[in-house]
Amino acid sequence: MSDRSTLRLMVLGILIASLLITMISRLFFLQIVSADVYTAQASSNRVHSIETQAARGLILDQVGRPLVSNRTSLVVSVDRQALHTQKDHGQAVIDRLAPALGMTPTMLSYRLELCGKQAHAKPPICWNGSPYQPVPVAKDITEDLALKIMERRSDYAGVTASLEAIRVYPAPFAVNAAHILGYLGPVTDGELADQKALMEAGKLDPNGPRLRRTDLIGRAGLESEYDTQLRGVEGIKRVTVNLRGSVTGTVSQTTPVAGEDLVTNIDAKLQQVAETQLKAAIDKARATKDPNGTGNYRADSGAVVVMDNTNGHVLAMASYPNYDPSLFVGGITSKEYATLTAASANQPLTSRAIQGQFAPASTFKIVTASAALQNGYTSSDQFDCPSSYQVGNRVFKNFESHEYGQLSLSKGLAVSCDTMWYQVAYKWWLEAGGNNPGAHPKDPVEAMAQAYGIGRRTGIDLPSESRGRVGGREFKTLQNKQLHDSWCTRARDGYPEVAKTDLPRATLLQAYAADACANGGLFRGGDAVNMAIGQGDTVVTPLQMAVAYSALANGGTVWQPQIAKGFMRGDGHVVTTIAPKKVGSLPLTAANQEFLRSAFSEVTSQSFGTGYGPFQGFPLNQIPIAAKTGTGQAGSNKQSTSWFATFAPANHPKYTVVMMVSQGGTGSGTSAPSVRKIYEAIYGIHGSSINPARSVLYGGEPTSTFPKVTVNGEPIYPEFHDATPVSGGGAATPVGQTPSGSSTAGVVLVPVAAGWLVKKRSRPRRRSRSSGVIRR
Amino acid sequence: MTIAYPTTLAKRKSTSYLQRLDWVLVGGALALSIIGALLVYSATRSKQADAGLDPSSYLKKHILNLAVGLVLGIVISRFDYRLLRAYTPILYGISIVGLVLVLVPHLGHTINGAKAWFLLPGGFSFQPSEFAKIAIILGMSMILSEKRDAESEPRDIDVIYALGVAGVPIALIMLEPDLGTVLVITCAVLAIVAVSGAPARWLIGLIVAGVLVSFLVFKLGILSPYQVDRFTAFTDPTANTHGIGFNTTQARIAIGSGGIFGQGLFHGAQTQGHFVPENQTDFVYSVAGEELGFVGAVAIVVLLAVILWRAIYIAVRASDLFGRLVATGVATWFAFQAFENIGMNLGITPVTGVPLPFVSYGGSSMFANWLAIGLLINVHMRAKE
Numbered sequence A: 001m002s003d004r005s006t007l008r009l010m011v012l013g014i015l016i017a018s019l020l021i022t023m024i025s026r027l028f029f030l031q032i033v034s035a036d037v038y039t040a041q042a043s044s045n046r047v048h049s050i051e052t053q054a055a056r057g058l059i060l061d062q063v064g065r066p067l068v069s070n071r072t073s074l075v076v077s078v079d080r081q082a083l084h085t086q087k088d089h090g091q092a093v094i095d096r097l098a099p100a101l102g103m104t105p106t107m108l109s110y111r112l113e114l115c116g117k118q119a120h121a122k123p124p125i126c127w128n129g130s131p132y133q134p135v136p137v138a139k140d141i142t143e144d145l146a147l148k149i150m151e152r153r154s155d156y157a158g159v160t161a162s163l164e165a166i167r168v169y170p171a172p173f174a175v176n177a178a179h180i181l182g183y184l185g186p187v188t189d190g191e192l193a194d195q196k197a198l199m200e201a202g203k204l205d206p207n208g209p210r211l212r213r214t215d216l217i218g219r220a221g222l223e224s225e226y227d228t229q230l231r232g233v234e235g236i237k238r239v240t241v242n243l244r245g246s247v248t249g250t251v252s253q254t255t256p257v258a259g260e261d262l263v264t265n266i267d268a269k270l271q272q273v274a275e276t277q278l279k280a281a282i283d284k285a286r287a288t289k290d291p292n293g294t295g296n297y298r299a300d301s302g303a304v305v306v307m308d309n310t311n312g313h314v315l316a317m318a319s320y321p322n323y324d325p326s327l328f329v330g331g332i333t334s335k336e337y338a339t340l341t342a343a344s345a346n347q348p349l350t351s352r353a354i355q356g357q358f359a360p361a362s363t364f365k366i367v368t369a370s371a372a373l374q375n376g377y378t379s380s381d382q383f384d385c386p387s388s389y390q391v392g393n394r395v396f397k398n399f400e401s402h403e404y405g406q407l408s409l410s411k412g413l414a415v416s417c418d419t420m421w422y423q424v425a426y427k428w429w430l431e432a433g434g435n436n437p438g439a440h441p442k443d444p445v446e447a448m449a450q451a452y453g454i455g456r457r458t459g460i461d462l463p464s465e466s467r468g469r470v471g472g473r474e475f476k477t478l479q480n481k482q483l484h485d486s487w488c489t490r491a492r493d494g495y496p497e498v499a500k501t502d503l504p505r506a507t508l509l510q511a512y513a514a515d516a517c518a519n520g521g522l523f524r525g526g527d528a529v530n531m532a533i534g535q536g537d538t539v540v541t542p543l544q545m546a547v548a549y550s551a552l553a554n555g556g557t558v559w560q561p562q563i564a565k566g567f568m569r570g571d572g573h574v575v576t577t578i579a580p581k582k583v584g585s586l587p588l589t590a591a592n593q594e595f596l597r598s599a600f601s602e603v604t605s606q607s608f609g610t611g612y613g614p615f616q617g618f619p620l621n622q623i624p625i626a627a628k629t630g631t632g633q634a635g636s637n638k639q640s641t642s643w644f645a646t647f648a649p650a651n652h653p654k655y656t657v658v659m660m661v662s663q664g665g666t667g668s669g670t671s672a673p674s675v676r677k678i679y680e681a682i683y684g685i686h687g688s689s690i691n692p693a694r695s696v697l698y699g700g701e702p703t704s705t706f707p708k709v710t711v712n713g714e715p716i717y718p719e720f721h722d723a724t725p726v727s728g729g730g731a732a733t734p735v736g737q738t739p740s741g742s743s744t745a746g747v748v749l750v751p752v753a754a755g756w757l758v759k760k761r762s763r764p765r766r767r768s769r770s771s772g773v774i775r776r
Numbered sequence B: 001m002t003i004a005y006p007t008t009l010a011k012r013k014s015t016s017y018l019q020r021l022d023w024v025l026v027g028g029a030l031a032l033s034i035i036g037a038l039l040v041y042s043a044t045r046s047k048q049a050d051a052g053l054d055p056s057s058y059l060k061k062h063i064l065n066l067a068v069g070l071v072l073g074i075v076i077s078r079f080d081y082r083l084l085r086a087y088t089p090i091l092y093g094i095s096i097v098g099l100v101l102v103l104v105p106h107l108g109h110t111i112n113g114a115k116a117w118f119l120l121p122g123g124f125s126f127q128p129s130e131f132a133k134i135a136i137i138l139g140m141s142m143i144l145s146e147k148r149d150a151e152s153e154p155r156d157i158d159v160i161y162a163l164g165v166a167g168v169p170i171a172l173i174m175l176e177p178d179l180g181t182v183l184v185i186t187c188a189v190l191a192i193v194a195v196s197g198a199p200a201r202w203l204i205g206l207i208v209a210g211v212l213v214s215f216l217v218f219k220l221g222i223l224s225p226y227q228v229d230r231f232t233a234f235t236d237p238t239a240n241t242h243g244i245g246f247n248t249t250q251a252r253i254a255i256g257s258g259g260i261f262g263q264g265l266f267h268g269a270q271t272q273g274h275f276v277p278e279n280q281t282d283f284v285y286s287v288a289g290e291e292l293g294f295v296g297a298v299a300i301v302v303l304l305a306v307i308l309w310r311a312i313y314i315a316v317r318a319s320d321l322f323g324r325l326v327a328t329g330v331a332t333w334f335a336f337q338a339f340e341n342i343g344m345n346l347g348i349t350p351v352t353g354v355p356l357p358f359v360s361y362g363g364s365s366m367f368a369n370w371l372a373i374g375l376l377i378n379v380h381m382r383a384k385e
Helices: A003-033 A035-046 A080-084 A091-100 A105-111 A143-151 A189-200 A221-225 A227-231 A268-286 A334-341 A361-374 A409-415 A419-431 A444-451 A473-493 A503-519 A525-532 A542-553 A590-605 A667-683 B009-014 B023-050 B057-078 B081-101 B128-144 B156-175 B179-195 B200-219 B225-235 B244-256 B284-317 B321-346 B363-381
Strands: A047-052 A066-078 A135-138 A159-168 A184-186 A216-218 A235-241 A247-253 A261-264 A301-308 A313-320 A382-385 A388-391 A394-397 A405-408 A557-560 A564-568 A574-577 A581-585 A626-632 A641-648 A655-662 A747-751 A757-761 A773-775 B108-111 B114-119
Touching: A003 A035, A003 B179, A003 B244, A003 B284, A003 B321, A035 B244, A066 A091, A066 A143, A091 A105, A091 A143, A105 A135, A143 A159, A216 A221, A216 A227, A221 A227, A268 A301, A268 A313, A268 A655, A268 A667, A301 A542, A301 A667, A361 A409, A361 A419, A361 A444, A361 A525, A361 A542, A361 A590, A361 A626, A361 A641, A361 A667, A382 A409, A382 A419, A388 A419, A388 A525, A394 A419, A394 A525, A405 A409, A409 A590, A419 A444, A419 A525, A444 A525, A473 A503, A542 A557, A542 A590, A542 A626, A542 A641, A542 A655, A590 A626, A626 A667, A641 A667, A655 A667, B023 B057, B023 B284, B023 B363, B057 B363, B081 B128, B081 B156, B081 B321, B081 B363, B114 B128, B128 B156, B128 B179, B128 B321, B128 B363, B156 B179, B179 B200, B179 B321, B244 B284, B244 B321, B284 B321, B284 B363, B321 B363
Parallel strands: none
Antiparallel strands: A047 A235, A066 A135, A066 A159, A184 A216, A235 A247, A261 A564, A301 A313, A301 A655, A382 A405, A388 A394, A557 A581, A564 A574, A626 A641, A641 A655, A747 A757, B108 B114
């Protein structure tokens, strides 16, 4: 053989060696240098998360009665992806499933369409969730149907039946409390986008708990305020799956941590009394003829607040009109929502107690009287109470033009004299410079109103609270700043749109605008006297009034009102106790406070008091009631606002009750009788006899402790008797084996012949858990 | 060079077959085949189980293939290869018939775009192009080593004959079309011509022709869409190539996530999760990369290197040109086929669908590989001193 041959063989050998070296180099690059990159790719490739919803925390009243609870519902979901891979795009499955759910196949098909231009139906019929998420098509199906669906997999390919937790409102004693409790609503695209932005900014762990498209979050009330605590932490099981989505192994697993139970200061029984009495006041007003008008009082809305004035705890709070929070469970229909938001419904979603703003009228005299005592007047001063008082060219009348002559401060409050305060306020106004005030004019009423917490949010633990407004100099300046330009534009251009139909009115409005343009920021004498009796620009929420009266009652502390008492876990462990929060104190001597408390008690105890009538027969000698009536003017075509603000016992105050009925007439006629009933319920008063055992409050007074729980994690409350778990899985839960708040109590898995795991409830009262859903 | 081997004919004749065996070569091939069996088992057991079939069915068939291959190798190694030359035309003829028949409608079966298989009962199949490789190597070696007076190198006419012998089956395989196999055979042909001592102009001419042909084939759209996809996927793995880009990407992810020591046999998530298609055949190397890691993947390359080193060594030591050319052909075949296969797993060569010698599942391939080992042993046993 030639040398050439051997040489070429050697070259071939070198060539082959270089191929081998190439392969090893590439291997080194892939497996050593870039291993991290590929490992990350590999895990995102095949790891999917299965979320197990955490049971949402319960909302309990102060003794443990569940106001909001959970129950399980068997929900049917359809996996669109799975249907589309079938030969007929799942038509056979749809045809089979629809009748079982009591739907037509067409309706079911519409439900499975993604919302958008192509969809045949609008939300909520079309599916506005993720295309990869199974679409829930029916809830509360029977167990038989669920079994049928899960056992006959070939007939129902792509359809699953699973247990899901939904909110339920046990409504003990038929309480509503909707404005306190709130409701849940689906996560919005905006919230998901915000979350994504946070995650991209590195402020949120992408593998941690987060909102999913199918999650529900608190949209109002406590559900919204304490959403984080109630929500808990979902369990995330990260599993490896193969190309077809079958699970091949578990990477990591966190068990769901149930949401904490929110224990409120609300007492369900008292809440029920408050709701009933508010409704009674409204019904009574509606049956009463308005002496200043043609028909009866409209009593369109109202609110009542019951507070423990020693700590700011809200014991009951009701608003009328209200709504049924269970409407929102499982998604409110557009029809239901339209009904709720219709003009005729008069905004039932709005809590009048914390969002409604009304002129406080004479109940505001707590502020004016305090200001007087703080600014030179004494408890022994005599005041003149004529039937009317002239400020400039305007005549301000006493209520119903009564004339009382000379009277003391306390009697002035009891009879609710207005003109005495006109004089005081006008005097102060003149002292502050009248129409030509200095740089920092002194306004004792404005200052005292602010001290009482009026004109700022009370800070109650509920969302969307209104601020109210002190209609003093600060407000005038601010208003002028905001509206000056538009006033001047109107002064120049007039109101052509009004002029078309009502020329005189347009002329009048233009004159007002011209005046406002010229003097808008001016706090006039008329404003000052109006403000002194709680009219004019001053508006308050019923809750603000309750906070103010509580402050005088408790010796000068302005509390932040609290609905929540604290949080506890399912095993009874108290996680958080919310301490009373002081937000201010009254600049008033103890003696003056004492004097005022006594003066207000005369409203009910003295025959000349405006609240005397409604409290006749009430054991005032044992439980003196300090009170102030109010009958507010709310505009030209509105009937007067009925107020009744109280605290008791006047000599040793504990409770504050404030009731307001919009367009409800007088304070004494409409609200006072209902407030009396509330006190009777609190103290267990029957006729004139007092029996603490009859009190609606368990033990006769507010409960400061947290409720105990059963081994199953059910709160024990006074009416709780049945502690035997309903058998489901068979074995009863051993004592001492408590669910510990992060348990999977409520659902046990029982294998059945078909190989499907049937979820059965072992502890139906307490908790429900939803099953996991694979989300890609 | 010959230290470890018997040096006299007399001695050689007295030593036994087993003693004269190149144990390094056989050991390397056996080790690869056994690793292959494990990898094939790992790749198929859960797929099979999911489908309700015997999880070890591929493992069993792979071992059966190996056993048959061993027998074929032993048989062919016991012939004096000089006698084998007499049978070469017959073997070649059978191959051509097989390659023609596989193209006949209803006889040949198409897998992954190539009409290259006969389906046999019992889940077995037969791929004539694997045997054509051996036929071509033997045929060309025979022609180019034909003794002629005073000539140490083949004449032009011999080269033309030899190319003709190779050209017919190459053309037939091209019609299947199985471009990967064509590429492997072409490299072997080129190496055989080179080592035969043919004039350099033949080599240069062949290389230039090869480049031109491949350019024209690609440009003139002679390739099937399936083949175009494979090349597109190579240049741009994200392009829509009907899943081929997906295959290579997933294979690379599998290998990359193996790290140094791998995720453990039967524990590769990509493999066990069925993310890499064809991972008992074309992409079997991804299983090694993922489950056995860099260490295992390099071990396979090293075992291949051992086989190739022995093959080249046997070619160098062959007692005549025929033996040398046969060994050269086998070495080149193994080398380029392994490079194509591992290269496509690693993303450095296009997807061509050739099996990894000894490791990939496949009967025809296993038989042909062991026949080739038999030929190498045969040449080795009759090596010059």
